[in-house]
Amino acid sequence: MTFVQFIDCRTSDVGQLDRLMDDWVEATQGKRTATHSMVGQDRSDSAHVVEIVEFPSYEEAMKNSELPETNRIFQELVAACDEMPTFTDLDVVREDQLNKLVVSRFFEEVVDAGNLDAADALCTDDYREHDPALSSYDVDLARAKQENGEIIAAFNPQVTVENMIAEGEMVACRMTYRGRHTGAYQGLEPTGQDVAGTMHATFRCRGGKIAESWWNWDDLGLLRQLGALEI
Known part of the structure; x- marks a missing residue:
């Protein structure tokens, strides 16, 4: 079952989050299990940023979280945020393209x-x-x-x-x-x-x-x- 993780962040330096995403993509090449990643900025609140990451399954997401590169980027993400990011984990029960x-x-x-x-x-x-x-x-x-x-x-x-x-x-x-x-x-x-x-x-x-x-x-x-x- 497809698994999607939403990461809610508040930051005064959106550019740093973008750089961290580039770093993670490069560092996990050939290792990551994520299939799709997207970053969105709230139009009504520019400090509110949401990262959406898709995986083939929850199990594959757990494999991805165990990568040392993922853990390093996460620590840097926390440092770049004004407060602790929050996570929402979703099993996709319906997907219509x-x-x-x-x-x-x-x-x-x-x-x-x-x-x-x-x-x-x-x-x-x-x-x-x-x-x-x-x-x-x-x-x-x-x-x-x-x-x-x-x-x-x-x-x-x-x-x-x-x-x-x-x-x-x-x-x-x-x-x-x-x-x-x-x-x-x-x-x-x-x-x-x-x-x-x-x-x-x-x-x-x-x-x-x-x-x-x-x-x-x-x-x-x-x-x-x-x-x-x-x-």
Whole structure:
């Protein structure tokens, strides 16, 4: 279970806390078990600073606290604060990365289910798609639906998201796909050939919707599987 620790500090030297964080990151490289660290300053009280550190589990957090580097930085943190820092330990019982959810819905509802119109609710009105396999590297939603609809109709692909990573407004995915050539594609009549390949895509989200996407997939490999190119 993911574990998060909140460290509440009061200090007249916020810059020193920032320097201590840099020192800890460098000193614990290759040893620390923390996966995410964030420092926030209270907008209504500039002396109030909160450090948030995430770990894969409580047990991993305990391993991190036992590092001599962590103990040293903690002592320096106490010295830099106007009063003793307080700690809040949290077991994460629910975690929703909302941008991941909308991207997952895009694959489930638009790609796998072949419902191109579902993209209208999942994408912004000014959505832009970038894909070297399309007629232009920069197309709007209507054009993307039309051209991708031809691909879906030709292969009825089923996409498996192997990895999905989110940071800020960006979501990156590594995928595999399988399908069968049952419709015309780039002038090729249906061959009934089973096809499979790999894909990568990056999405930029805004306001709970997908605003932009970049796609890379092995189009040449697909054409080879259809016998359109010599291996």
